[in-house]
Amino acid sequence: MHSTNNIQSKKLVLLGLAETGKSTIIKNALEGIITRPGEKYDATINYQRKIKRLCGLEIIIFDLGGQTRFLDKFTGDLSRFVFSDIDAFIFVIDPLQTALYSRSKYYLELSLERMKIFSSNAEIFVFLHKMDLIPRPDRNIISDNLKKYLTSEINNPIQYFETSVFNESIYEAIGSIISKIFDLKRIFNKTLIDYITKNIKTIVEVHLLTHEGIFLLQASNNHFKNSIPHKKIRKYFIYALEQKILFNKENTVISVEGKKNVYLTYFLERGLAVLIAVSKQNLTQDVKFSSEIYEDILKFAFSLNEKSNLLTKGGR
Numbered sequence: 001m002h003s004t005n006n007i008q009s010k011k012l013v014l015l016g017l018a019e020t021g022k023s024t025i026i027k028n029a030l031e032g033i034i035t036r037p038g039e040k041y042d043a044t045i046n047y048q049r050k051i052k053r054l055c056g057l058e059i060i061i062f063d064l065g066g067q068t069r070f071l072d073k074f075t076g077d078l079s080r081f082v083f084s085d086i087d088a089f090i091f092v093i094d095p096l097q098t099a100l101y102s103r104s105k106y107y108l109e110l111s112l113e114r115m116k117i118f119s120s121n122a123e124i125f126v127f128l129h130k131m132d133l134i135p136r137p138d139r140n141i142i143s144d145n146l147k148k149y150l151t152s153e154i155n156n157p158i159q160y161f162e163t164s165v166f167n168e169s170i171y172e173a174i175g176s177i178i179s180k181i182f183d184l185k186r187i188f189n190k191t192l193i194d195y196i197t198k199n200i201k202t203i204v205e206v207h208l209l210t211h212e213g214i215f216l217l218q219a220s221n222n223h224f225k226n227s228i229p230h231k232k233i234r235k236y237f238i239y240a241l242e243q244k245i246l247f248n249k250e251n252t253v254i255s256v257e258g259k260k261n262v263y264l265t266y267f268l269e270r271g272l273a274v275l276i277a278v279s280k281q282n283l284t285q286d287v288k289f290s291s292e293i294y295e296d297i298l299k300f301a302f303s304l305n306e307k308s309n310l311l312t313k314g315g316r
């Protein structure tokens with residue numbers, strides 16, 4: 001953990017061969033840029049250091065250029081600088097580039113060695129990225145084989161994610177990493193659960209997201225059997241985000257109607273957002289409910305803002 005001016009900050013490093021998609025991941029999941037299929041970005045020269053502020057916390061992101069000359073420098077002369085005090089290390093690999101598997105494995109192993117020396121507590125993640133390019137029936141076998149190959153001689157606990165910037169998977173992966181390194185569950189979970197418990201008949205699910213729509217935390221209501229796929233949540237979140245941007249809606253609850261639920265989104269302070277799925281069943285039974293629900297959401301949003309306020313002040 002690093003701390004400057006009372007702000008908690010964490011170091012997140014992305015490394016992998018050239019063109020595996022590292023810069024694209026950062027753009028989409030952390031900078032609110034939506035990549036279109038076929039869009040090309042410039043190769044990263046050396047590295048880019050970026051800072052993302054979120055609910056009073058700071059993520060220092062190192063996007064490392066993946067060309068061989070850079071990777072050799074990062075794992076060589078610059079290794080102390082690159083690998084010191086890492087909180088989360090993300091290794092990115094393109095599963096379709098089979099000819100490059102052994103080069104990838106080489107740099108993954110080298111990175112793990114460096115982290116043993118310079119940041120032995122780093123959380124380690126591997127993204128099998130660009131999964132959208134692999135036909136669905138082949139995905140499991142390709143990813144299983146690649147995982148086996150990469151980790152055959154490695155003892156470190158590694159968490160794998162299968163990701164793509166063209167669906168919700170990258171927003172789940174980055175969200176769960178951020179949530180983990182800042183232990184957001186400890187900060188926000190009780191507020192989410194209390195809110196559901198209070199509204200047990202109406203609220204199906206609550207999601208804590210960022211303004212880019214990464215999935216930080218969620219709380220579900222056991223009364224409603226089926227959980228809502230993240231793909232759907234993301235779809236309704238994007239509708240709400242578009243409305244917010246188009247109509248400059250601040251401090252209002254934006255609602256989008258689905259078949260069974262109404263999806264209410266409230267953009268909180270400091271980069272956070274909350275999306276609430278409300279069952280339509282009970283809404284139609286009792287009209288009074290709806291205004292109560294809105295009032296409740298505002299109270300709920302207020303308490304979430306208060307929590308992140310505490311973080312900004314460096315408090316707990």
Ligand SMILES: Nc1nc2c(ncn2[C@@H]2O[C@H](COP(=O)(O)OP(=O)(O)OP(=O)(O)O)[C@@H](O)[C@H]2O)c(=O)[nH]1
Pocket residue numbers: 016017018019020021022023024025035038039040041042043044045064065066067129130131132133163164165166
């Ligand atoms: N199909 C598909 N293409 C992707 C995805 N993510 C990135 N790309 C494409 O992959 C290419 C390389 O992306 P970059 O983000 O520049 O790759 P990089 O790892 O930063 O490359 P270096 O900076 O050279 O290390 C771009 O053309 C992206 O559009 C993905 O999830 N699916």
Ligand SMILES: [Mg+2]
Pocket residue numbers: 022023024042043044063064065066
């Ligand atoms: Mg790059």
